[in-house]
Amino acid sequence: MTQAPFRVFLVEDDQGTLHRMAEIVRANPEWNLCGMAANYSDAAQWLELHELDVLLTDLGLPDGNGKQLIEQTRAQHPKAEIMVISRFGDENSVVEAIKAGASGYLLKDESPEHIASAIQQLLQGGSPISPAIARYILDYFQHGETAVSDVPSNEAVDNDALLTPKEKMVLQYISRGYSNKEIARALEISPHTVASHIKRIYQKLAVNSRNEAVFEGWRMGQLSMRQQTQSSSATASQKDPRQIAQALREAGKSVGDTLEIVQVVFSLNADQTLQVLMQSGFGANDLFGVGRAQLGLDDKTLIQKLLALGFTHEQALQAMLAQL
Incomplete structure (x- = not known):
């Protein structure tokens, strides 16, 4: 039995983008463009009366927010896949859209081939994200919602986030007396990379030697001394x-x-x-x-x-x- 085409509903207030997206959907015989809307009110009413498999929506609608539309779709059509197709927006809008239930986020200026491939990924259970958007969202999750200055004061420093996980691992090996080459072998990275990590550790901890780095790392909560009691045989077999x-x-x-x-x-x-x-x-x-x-x-x-x-x-x- 042949599977019915996937029903795609498109919401976009810019007419040029709306027609461009419509053509991308219509070009695939496995998809059926079952409806289009140019504003929140029309889209919300359409969702009350029809079924769909995929919602493609902009966030900035003239009479509402795409996040509300995503939430409505998730509540009324829980099995539908949702992807935001928008201009490069602020990170809060992107994150809020994902929290509301969007499974993918693409920029409007992506190529037709890329957008078509992303819709296909979405239908296969994937979460397609434009690389630029991915970096943007991850910056949000890494640094939080509150902006900080490039050179934070000592009071503003989050000790747990001062050193990266890899830098903490390098510092741990330094505290055990490992040389750069031994650290490189243990972590399976190059000695040059180890040296780069150590340079950044020195800069972040404001020290000039390995002993100082170990002391400051321990004092600032960046180094666990618990593992110092492990036997050399236990740490050597990495x-x-x-x-x-x-x-x-x-x-x-x-x-x-x-x-x-x-x-x-x-x-x-x-x-x-x-x-x-x-x-x-x-x-x-x-x-x-x-x-x-x-x-x-x-x-x-x-x-x-x-x-x-x-x-x-x-x-x-x-x-x-x-x-x-």
Whole structure:
């Protein structure tokens, strides 16, 4: 039996963009442009009377906010997919749209091919986000809603966010007496990258030596001394957790089960655990899910950790959206 075309409802007040988007939808035989509206009132009334599979909407409507339309659609048509197609707006509008229930966010000036591909991703359960928008939203989650000066005062510094997760790991190895080459081997990065991390650590902690960095890091809450009591044999075998995690994954263990086992066996902290899971083949979505559910980390912290592990802004954002 042939599946009926997906019903797409388009809401856009700019007539040029409305017709352009309509042509993109009509060009795909698997989609049916079942309705169009140029303002909030007409769109809200249409939603009361019709069914749909996809809502494509602008946020800035002449008589209302697209967020309200998203909330109405989510309430009346819970199975519908929702994607915002808008001009580059302020981060609050983007975040509010996602919180209201949007699964994707694209800029109007994307190519027709890109927009068509994004709609297809949306229908397949994805969360397509324009790269520029992804970076914009992640800046919001990383830095919060309150803007701060480029050079914050000591009172305004959030100690937990002073060093990045990767810098904290480097500082931890420095405190154990590791050389740059040994840190590079342990973290599987280049000695040059280690040197860059150390330079930034010195700058952030306002120190000039490793001993000073360790002392200031401990004093400011950037360094845990708990692991200093571990034996050298326990810290030297950095690849063992990854090998175990990879074997567990290949044996069909879930990311949650794998996390529990490697944490218990190797006494890893959150940063080390996420790194081991990534190195063993688990993706950003897996890490975000267990980071939230089992490590108790908030979204802002998880985004920062994924970026520190080398995931792109778009991957980190999509991992967050997958948990909504």
